[in-house]
Amino acid sequence: MTQRTLVLLKPDTVRRGLVGEVIGRIERKADWKIAALELRQLDRATLEQHYAEHVGRPFYEPLVEFMLSGPVVVMVVDGERVIEGVRQLAGPTDPIAAAPGSIRGDFGTIVRENLIHASDSEESAIRELKIFFPGLS
Numbered sequence: 480m481t482q483r484t485l486v487l488l489k490p491d492t493v494r495r496g497l498v499g500e501v502i503g504r505i506e507r508k509a510d511w512k513i514a515a516l517e518l519r520q521l522d523r524a525t526l527e528q529h530y531a532e533h534v535g536r537p538f539y540e541p542l543v544e545f546m547l548s549g550p551v552v553v554m555v556v557d558g559e560r561v562i563e564g565v566r567q568l569a570g571p572t573d574p575i576a577a578a579p580g581s582i583r584g585d586f587g588t589i590v591r592e593n594l595i596h597a598s599d600s601e602e603s604a605i606r607e608l609k610i611f612f613p614g615l616s
């Protein structure tokens with residue numbers, strides 16, 4: 480069964496000129512389809528919803544400030560096993576723990592500035608897609 484996931488290329492990826500590199504890896508991995516793609520300056524209200532599970536954690540406020548620090552690429556990707564697949568391409572949250580070959584492992588050193596967000600389950604994908612693309616069917 481085909482899945483749909485939400486992918487964000489964070490402000491570090493845009494600032495560092497790595498958008499093409501990261502999208503290229505997603506495109507080359509499989510016959511997945513980009514269903515939506517937009518460069519967007521997020522607002523605090525959107526991030527409060529997106530990161531609701533992290534409210535109150537010490538890294539929450541710096542994370543929101545970072546995510547507001549520049550535009551992000553907001554994408555919807557469809558395909559077979561795409562939720563787990565993009566998470567695998569991204570690698571673990573801490574880029575130093577992420578293996579070389581993964582996006583975070585190849586390009587990151589800072590836990591907060593770890594280049595990419597990808598939904599971690601079907602349930603998260605549904606919730607996040609409603610936040611970022613409420614009109615998408």
Ligand code: IDP
Binds near residue numbers: 538571590592595597
């Ligand atoms: P994920 O993005 O790998 O799914 P989450 O635990 O959902 O990781 O955390 C959301 C984001 O919050 C991470 O991608 C990272 O940018 C940031 N973050 C998570 N844990 C920390 C931390 O301990 N220090 C700083 N930032 C963190």
